[in-house]
Amino acid sequence: MNQLKSDTRTAIVTGAGRGIGRGIAERLAREGYRIACWDIDCSPLDTLGDLHTGFVQPVDVADASSVEAAFAATLEAFGHVDLLVNNAGINGPVMPIWEYPVDTWNRVLAVDLNSVFHTCRLVAPHMRERGNGRIVNVASIVGKEGHPNICAYAAAKAGVIGLTKSIARELAGSGVTANCIAPAITETDLFREMTKEHIEASKARIPMGRFLTIPEIAAMVAWIASDECSFTTGFTFDLSGGRATY
Numbered sequence: 001m002n003q004l005k006s007d008t009r010t011a012i013v014t015g016a017g018r019g020i021g022r023g024i025a026e027r028l029a030r031e032g033y034r035i036a037c038w039d040i041d042c043s044p045l046d047t048l049g050d051l052h053t054g055f056v057q058p059v060d061v062a063d064a065s066s067v068e069a070a071f072a073a074t075l076e077a078f079g080h081v082d083l084l085v086n087n088a089g090i091n092g093p094v095m096p097i098w099e100y101p102v103d104t105w106n107r108v109l110a111v112d113l114n115s116v117f118h119t120c121r122l123v124a125p126h127m128r129e130r131g132n133g134r135i136v137n138v139a140s141i142v143g144k145e146g147h148p149n150i151c152a153y154a155a156a157k158a159g160v161i162g163l164t165k166s167i168a169r170e171l172a173g174s175g176v177t178a179n180c181i182a183p184a185i186t187e188t189d190l191f192r193e194m195t196k197e198h199i200e201a202s203k204a205r206i207p208m209g210r211f212l213t214i215p216e217i218a219a220m221v222a223w224i225a226s227d228e229c230s231f232t233t234g235f236t237f238d239l240s241g242g243r244a245t246y
């Protein structure tokens, strides 16, 4: 692919293969972004559909050197990156802390939190140098409130919120914003890792009484990424159906 003109908007979306990431990537592509679709499992990206102007990048976001290689390949393809959406994540098992295996804790933290450090430490200076950019990190309402039996996930998502607030201040004044979204439970393949009881308990805590939808998440990300969202950074945008109280 020839390097793009500098006014062509480009985005990295991690975990773009399926679920929320796929929905975000497709929405952004319809708005004219070229998308670098990063995923550890690229098989669902064999059919690119709306994403045909972008490209597919195999990566393990938990691994710093894999992220470095993916970012180098993205710059090679696009020349620049306007938007980073850190979406890739895993839920981990549903069990109390006294049963939670140490290696599972480490893997959930690596995929859900370390990944955001790995990408931001590369993308932030690139955007800063260009004087423009948007970072949107997908946290969770669980990162604000906690939730029983998913301690690693809750800790990682709380970490994502703290990391985002910190880098937002490091980048303030540079033209680059960094924000989080905190979705409530959304019907995706992540459900396969959850118990029926956990899903029902999560739904019961949503005053609107229904699950969030992927297009609703994608619409919010598209707005945070837009020029219109110009004076908000370090913030966590809720998509909680009324659950969030702060």
Ligand SMILES: NC(=O)c1ccc[n+]([C@@H]2O[C@H](COP(=O)([O-])OP(=O)(O)OC[C@H]3O[C@@H](n4cnc5c(N)ncnc54)[C@H](O)[C@@H]3O)[C@@H](O)[C@H]2O)c1
Pocket (backbone or CB within 6 Å): 014, 015, 016, 017, 018, 019, 020, 021, 038, 039, 040, 041, 059, 060, 061, 062, 087, 088, 089, 090, 091, 111, 138, 139, 140, 141, 182, 183, 184, 185, 186, 187, 188, 189, 190, 191
């Ligand atoms: N589904 C929900 O209820 C919900 C609620 C709040 C927040 N979230 C968050 O939204 C994000 C997406 O969730 P989803 O429901 O679409 O999940 P999903 O399991 O449907 O999709 C996750 C994607 O991330 C990819 N991925 C996983 N590990 C990876 C790795 N190490 N490197 C690169 N890619 C990797 C997967 O291959 C997959 O394509 C996650 O961060 C999740 O924590 C989900």
